[in-house]
Amino acid sequence: MQIIEAAALLLAERSGKALTVDAVAEAAGVAKGTFYYHFQNIEELAAAVSVQLGRSFYDVLTPAWTELQDPIARLSFAFTQFLEKAISDTGWARLVVQTSETRNEFGRSVRDNLKAEIAEAIAQGHVAVRDPELAADILVGIWLQVTRGSLERVAPPDLSNQALEAALRAIGSARPKSRSL
Numbered sequence: 001m002q003i004i005e006a007a008a009l010l011l012a013e014r015s016g017k018a019l020t021v022d023a024v025a026e027a028a029g030v031a032k033g034t035f036y037y038h039f040q041n042i043e044e045l046a047a048a049v050s051v052q053l054g055r056s057f058y059d060v061l062t063p064a065w066t067e068l069q070d071p072i073a074r075l076s077f078a079f080t081q082f083l084e085k086a087i088s089d090t091g092w093a094r095l096v097v098q099t100s101e102t103r104n105e106f107g108r109s110v111r112d113n114l115k116a117e118i119a120e121a122i123a124q125g126h127v128a129v130r131d132p133e134l135a136a137d138i139l140v141g142i143w144l145q146v147t148r149g150s151l152e153r154v155a156p157p158d159l160s161n162q163a164l165e166a167a168l169r170a171i172g173s174a175r176p177k178s179r180s181l
Contacts, residue, residue, distance in 0.1 A: 001048075003028045003038055008049050012094035019046070046102075053095060054109055060085050068175040071121040072168070073176045075114075075161045079143060079167060080160045086147040093147050100144055111136055121173065128172020134172045 006028035010019055019042055026034045039045045062079045069072045086093035118132040118139075129135040146163040149155075155161075168174055 003035060004048050004052055007045050008095055009100050011049060012089050012091050053099060057110060062155050071117045072126050072173055072177045075117050076164055076175055082145060083143060083160045083163060090151060093151055097144060097148055126173050139160045139167050142170060
């Protein structure tokens with residue numbers, strides 16, 4: 001829907017607090033009444049953008065991600081795929097960075113999935129950090145900061161691999177040897 005796409009572009013460029021119905025309607029090329037026909041308020045639109053962003057995350061992963069048996073292999077695959085997507089699609093990267101600063105369903109869903117993967121890796125003895133919440137904070141923090149950096153400068157060709165190695169070391173793990181990513 002054109003209103004959601006316009007809102008995503010605007011959110012990528014500015015804080016969610018600066019998003020207004022007028023700005024979205026103008027960017028989408030629709031009347032304000034059209035906005036209100038589809039959404040009751042900006043918060044409802046932001047939720048729709050969040051759902052679309054969540055779908056884009058899972059589109060990046062499937063189906064290859066589900067075929068990986070090892071939780072560290074899945075974490076590694078997701079980390080590098082998301083970082084490669086961020087490097088190649090700066091609008092998407094900006095949107096993820098901007099929306100990471102707000103609590104939303106997309107963020108909770110991604111974080112819940114991440115914690116489940118980490119908990120499985122901890123149970124299997126593949127991670128030294130024993131708290132899934134802390135390990136998730138570390139991984140998300142590194143990913144977000146590397147993504148921010150890639151928006152400010154040209155990313156070196158091996159950025160994803162270097163960032164992954166650093167992130168895995170930070171949680172006390174290593175890339176699985178059984179399958180290259």
